[in-house]
Amino acid sequence: MPLNEQSALYQQIAKMLEDGILRGIYREEEQVPSTNELARSLHINPATAAKGINELVEQGILYKRRGIGMFVSPGAVQAITAKRRAAFYEQFILPLVAEASSLGLTGTELAAMLEQAAKKKEETT
Amino acid sequence: MKVIRFYARPALEILSVEMLALALVGAVNLVWKGGGLLTGYVAAAPVVFSWSAAAVMMQLSEVYARLVLSFGATRRQITVALVFWWFATAGLAALQAGLFRPLIAFLNLSEGRDFINAIYQTPALSWFFLTLLANSVLMLSVFLPPRGWGLAGRVILNCLVLLVEMMLPIANHILGWPFQAGVLCSVLGGALLVASLLKIQWLDAE
Amino acid sequence: MKTLCAQNLCKSYGGTKALRDVTLTLEPGHIYGLLGRNGAGKTTLLKAFTAQIPLTTGTLTYGGEPVWENEKALSELCLGRELSSRLGNSENALKVKDYLRAGRLFYAHWDEAYARQLVQRFGLNPRKTIGQLSKGMLSMLSITMALASRAPLTFLDEPVAGLDMVAREEFYKLLLEEFTASGRTFVVSTHILEEAAPVFDRVLVLKEGQLIEDCETDALLAQFCAVSGREDVVDAACAGYTPLHVETMGRQKCCTLRTPAADIAARGLDVDVTPLALHQVFVALCGGEVEP
Known part of the structure; x- marks a missing residue:
């Protein structure tokens, strides 16, 4: 039985770069690794790496400087945050609710748990 | 040319080891005159040499063709190289026979041995033809058996070569017609060579 | 080139x-x-x-x-x-x-x-x-x-x-x-x-x-997916497609299909639809038998 849930490899590359931007590994107006660098260090085909990078270029998160390479667009952090917020409901809330209902948790109980977790997070940070 | 060049070095290596062995036996002989078997060995040097030349040829032709094909050689290149070595080894054998005859006569090693006499009295040209034939048989033994014919078949064919090798001295010794035997060798050898070369056109790489 | x-x-x-x-x-x-x-x-x-x-x-x-x-x-x-x-x-x-x-x-x-x-x-x-x-x-x-x-x-x-x-x-x-x-x-x-x-x-x-x-x-890879879940729901989710490979474990069933994952997911049934890795696609293509 296939147990490995995974998205297409190029999408994983795109997500990895986005994570890097959110964590400040790649800052705005800074260069990100080239297709070939990604290919060599991750042991993937350069075409796959290029596909991942191009996806971010299409979304305006990266831009190309001719003859130099790929750079993080100004406002990339905001763009990624906005994009992920838009997808948050579908990606995280819906599966959460589905899991909760299969365990017989009510909406109120779930809401209480969420509030409790949020409070704990606030305290630690 | 590439194919000829690729095997020139291993060919020379094998040949030089043979030469060294012969020289060693010759040196022992000079010190210890009349040493029966060793004396015979030096006297039979041309035969030994033509055998070794043929053995080189065989090894080369097999390694040549199947191996060299896997490097992207064409069958035409292989054919040219085989014909080159076919003549080259025979030429070397004949040269060797020519060179050894005066040496044997000078050392007077073969007195009273009819068979050895027959060997060294055989004309160099006949040795040339004999080696051509031996080469052809060897080549045939490499190329003619279909895939999977295996080692046994090749061994049998190689034994045939040994018989052929003995043919000339025997023809000379018993029948007294060394040159005619040489011509017969070359005709037979030529036919076998053509058969081998034709087979190469459909050869598989290893 | x-x-x-x-x-x-x-x-x-x-x-x-x-x-x-x-x-x-x-x-x-x-x-x-x-x-x-x-x-x-x-x-x-x-x-x-x-x-x-x-x-x-x-x-x-x-x-x-x-x-x-x-x-x-x-x-x-x-x-x-x-x-x-x-x-x-x-x-x-x-x-x-x-x-x-x-x-x-x-x-x-x-x-x-x-x-x-x-x-x-x-x-x-x-x-x-x-x-x-x-x-x-x-x-x-x-x-x-x-x-x-x-x-x-x-x-x-x-x-x-x-x-x-x-x-x-x-x-x-x-x-x-x-x-x-x-x-x-x-x-x-x-x-x-x-x-x-x-x-x-x-x-x-x-x-x-x-x-x-x-x-x-x-x-x-995009042409294949695996659908797993409760037997009857999986059957419903896969209706109309011929599975390349079927595995069952009690009521649990997993079918490998040559159908984009999105097509199955669009049916909105309670099954897990996962993409396949290359080695799984290879087995699906060359592995042979389909269980009844």
């Missing part, structure tokens, strides 16, 4: 058909994965591409010119073949350095400095004969030959056979370094798909001598 075109290649050995009507084009600038079970005809196909075996029928051209008996075309094609130290192989008496010398003689783009560098990196002893090498070392020698040939079109037959995990990673790293630096075209056959899948941008799948797939790796 030239294109290799194969049309209707057929090869029979006696009565057995090793290749059946293989037609394909190898475009420059890709790393092709050549997949197939043992005996599917992978090695035969690679040998056919490099004119090492006469074809029964079919034509093969490189840059528009026939490959057969074409010295120039052949000097640009390299097959890093599987070596074996089995007794009686004629190359076994050759020393490593003599074997590599053949590369220098026969391949038009041979890079001697690169060959030396690889020999050193792999720790190969140039004075050893091929017959003395271990299985892993034999693979390393083949890899050295193939990479240093710098042939615009290079075929590697089972290059990682006998290599340990570390050496296999090293190989893919070298391959990608060379590919990104030169843009040469590679065709690599292997059975260890888990590691090789990310390296291939295109795959060729052979089954019983026939080419059953020739497409981009991503595109191939």
Whole structure:
């Protein structure tokens, strides 16, 4: 039985770069690794790496400087945050609710748990 | 040319080891005159040499063709190289026979041995033809058996070569017609060579 | 960079058909994965591409010119073949350095400095004969030959056979370094798909001598999905599609389908729809039987 849930490899590359931007590994107006660098260090085909990078270029998160390479667009952090917020409901809330209902948790109980977790997070940070 | 060049070095290596062995036996002989078997060995040097030349040829032709094909050689290149070595080894054998005859006569090693006499009295040209034939048989033994014919078949064919090798001295010794035997060798050898070369056109790489 | 075109290649050995009507084009600038079970005809196909075996029928051209008996075309094609130290192989008496010398003689783009560098990196002893090498070392020698040939079109037959995990990673790293630096075209056959899948941008799948797939790796993967969940729900989710493979465990059922995951997910049923990895697609394509 296939147990490995995974998205297409190029999408994983795109997500990895986005994570890097959110964590400040790649800052705005800074260069990100080239297709070939990604290919060599991750042991993937350069075409796959290029596909991942191009996806971010299409979304305006990266831009190309001719003859130099790929750079993080100004406002990339905001763009990624906005994009992920838009997808948050579908990606995280819906599966959460589905899991909760299969365990017989009510909406109120779930809401209480969420509030409790949020409070704990606030305290630690 | 590439194919000829690729095997020139291993060919020379094998040949030089043979030469060294012969020289060693010759040196022992000079010190210890009349040493029966060793004396015979030096006297039979041309035969030994033509055998070794043929053995080189065989090894080369097999390694040549199947191996060299896997490097992207064409069958035409292989054919040219085989014909080159076919003549080259025979030429070397004949040269060797020519060179050894005066040496044997000078050392007077073969007195009273009819068979050895027959060997060294055989004309160099006949040795040339004999080696051509031996080469052809060897080549045939490499190329003619279909895939999977295996080692046994090749061994049998190689034994045939040994018989052929003995043919000339025997023809000379018993029948007294060394040159005619040489011509017969070359005709037979030529036919076998053509058969081998034709087979190469459909050869598989290893 | 030239294109290799194969049309209707057929090869029979006696009565057995090793290749059946293989037609394909190898475009420059890709790393092709050549997949197939043992005996599917992978090695035969690679040998056919490099004119090492006469074809029964079919034509093969490189840059528009026939490959057969074409010295120039052949000097640009390299097959890093599987070596074996089995007794009686004629190359076994050759020393490593003599074997590599053949590369220098026969391949038009041979890079001697690169060959030396690889020999050193792999720790190969140039004075050893091929017959003395271990299985892993034999693979390393083949890899050295193939990479240093710098042939615009290079075929590697089972290059990682006998290599340990570390050496296999090293190989893919070298391959990608060379590919990104030169843009040469590679065709690599292997059975260890888990590691090789990310390296291939295109795959060729052979089954019983026939080419059953020739497409981009991503595109191939996108055509498959696995649907798992409770038996009746899975059946409902898969209704109308023929599963390639079915596994059941009690009421749990998992079907492998040649259908994009989105099509099944769109039905909105309570099942898990997951994409397949290349090795799973391979098993689905070549694995055989469908359970009733």
